[in-house]
Amino acid sequence: MTSIGTGLVRAGPARAGRRLARLSPHARLLPGLAVALAVGAVAVLIGHWVPVVGAPVIALLLALGQRALLDRYLSAAGARLRPGAAFAGRYLLQVAIVLFGAGLSVATVVRVGASSVPVMLGTLVVCLGAAWLVGRLLRVADPLRTLIGTGTGICGASAIAAVAPVVAANAAETAYAVSTIVVYNVLAAVLFPAIGHALGLGSHAFGLWAGTAVNDTSSVVATAYTYGPEAGQYAVVVKLSRSLMIVPVVLALIAWRARRTARAGLPDGSDAAAPRPRAWRLIPPFILLFLLAAALNSAGAVPVAWHGTLPQLAGAATAVAMAGIGLNTSFAQLRGVGLRPLALGGVLSTLTAASSLALQALTGGLR
Numbered sequence: 001m002t003s004i005g006t007g008l009v010r011a012g013p014a015r016a017g018r019r020l021a022r023l024s025p026h027a028r029l030l031p032g033l034a035v036a037l038a039v040g041a042v043a044v045l046i047g048h049w050v051p052v053v054g055a056p057v058i059a060l061l062l063a064l065g066q067r068a069l070l071d072r073y074l075s076a077a078g079a080r081l082r083p084g085a086a087f088a089g090r091y092l093l094q095v096a097i098v099l100f101g102a103g104l105s106v107a108t109v110v111r112v113g114a115s116s117v118p119v120m121l122g123t124l125v126v127c128l129g130a131a132w133l134v135g136r137l138l139r140v141a142d143p144l145r146t147l148i149g150t151g152t153g154i155c156g157a158s159a160i161a162a163v164a165p166v167v168a169a170n171a172a173e174t175a176y177a178v179s180t181i182v183v184y185n186v187l188a189a190v191l192f193p194a195i196g197h198a199l200g201l202g203s204h205a206f207g208l209w210a211g212t213a214v215n216d217t218s219s220v221v222a223t224a225y226t227y228g229p230e231a232g233q234y235a236v237v238v239k240l241s242r243s244l245m246i247v248p249v250v251l252a253l254i255a256w257r258a259r260r261t262a263r264a265g266l267p268d269g270s271d272a273a274a275p276r277p278r279a280w281r282l283i284p285p286f287i288l289l290f291l292l293a294a295a296l297n298s299a300g301a302v303p304v305a306w307h308g309t310l311p312q313l314a315g316a317a318t319a320v321a322m323a324g325i326g327l328n329t330s331f332a333q334l335r336g337v338g339l340r341p342l343a344l345g346g347v348l349s350t351l352t353a354a355s356s357l358a359l360q361a362l363t364g365g366l367r
Contacts, residue, residue: 032084
């Protein structure tokens with residue numbers, strides 16, 4: 001009886017996968033998108049009743065619980081949701097960020113981005129240095145420690161995806177690094193607002209803290225907008241400025257790897273030779289669209305009457321995006337990361353958060 005039951009359970013996802021393969025690419029997105037929209041709508045309603053938590057965090061928690069239940073009881077249904085959930089988690093978040101940009105001016109973007117540079121660079125140096133030192137102490141092998149370090153210090157999964165081919169990381173190492181980042185994204189989205197209120201941080205201080213200390217852009221948006229719209233706008237600009245650091249970091253890794261390859265006497269075509277992507281391709285396109293939206297607003301092309309509606313639409317899109325991320329996050333995958341990479345991610349996340357607050361205090365910005 002047990003073997004028959006096991007066979008049925010295993011057959012469910014397989015049949016679901018075959019049915020998905022027969023659908024058109026757009027049709028595959030519909031189930032996951034529909035559920036993400038429903039969870040996001042419920043989260044927005046609850047967020048009105050419990051504003052201190054916020055719709056994005058509520059959506060993430062609801063979706064994580066739903067994914068856990070589907071994995072346990074209806075794994076075939078869970079498989080059908082993943083394409084649409086992944087689409088929502090990635091592209092609706094980018095839509096939300098562009099909508100946020102339409103409410104800002106270019107002058108504000110430049111001012112906030114420039115003022116965040118000392119804290120941004122300081123936290124990045126602390127994170128990358130600690131990744132090298134603590135990673136060695138914890139015996140987390142390279143390139144995994146480099147992936148976790150850059151993911152924590154710059155922009156989460158996007159940085160990991162950009163760095164992975166440069167450091168010749170395999171699929172398992174990349175998955176471990178992303179899973180580690182996801183754990184601390186979830187924790188940050190839940191804990192940071194409560195810590196910020198306990199510390200009495202103002203909107204700008206919290207926005208700078210979230211923008212420099214939380215990993216993925218999605219979690220920065222969810223965390224900061226839970227604290228308040230002003231903190232959210234500030235954090236988005238800081239985070240997108242921080243994301244641009246992926247360009248010099250990747251180029252530096254390429255130069256370091258090329259030098260190491262030359263010293264080792266390896267041929268240019270060997271596996272150790274790092275690819276050389278064009279610098280402009282490392283910049284996520286939605287950052288350029290965010291700047292374009294801010295430029296249009298500065299030029300008066302965005303009607304003033306829209307300024308009250310756009311943040312609400314952006315907040316709703318963020319809630320749906322966080323629902324998609326939660327639906328696409330498997331606790332089984334997170335459990336498989338292992339203690340050492342998880343411990344390294346925890347140490348780096350803690351040091352980055354602490355150094356951001358310390359640098360703000362030193363520069364007189366902690367208010």
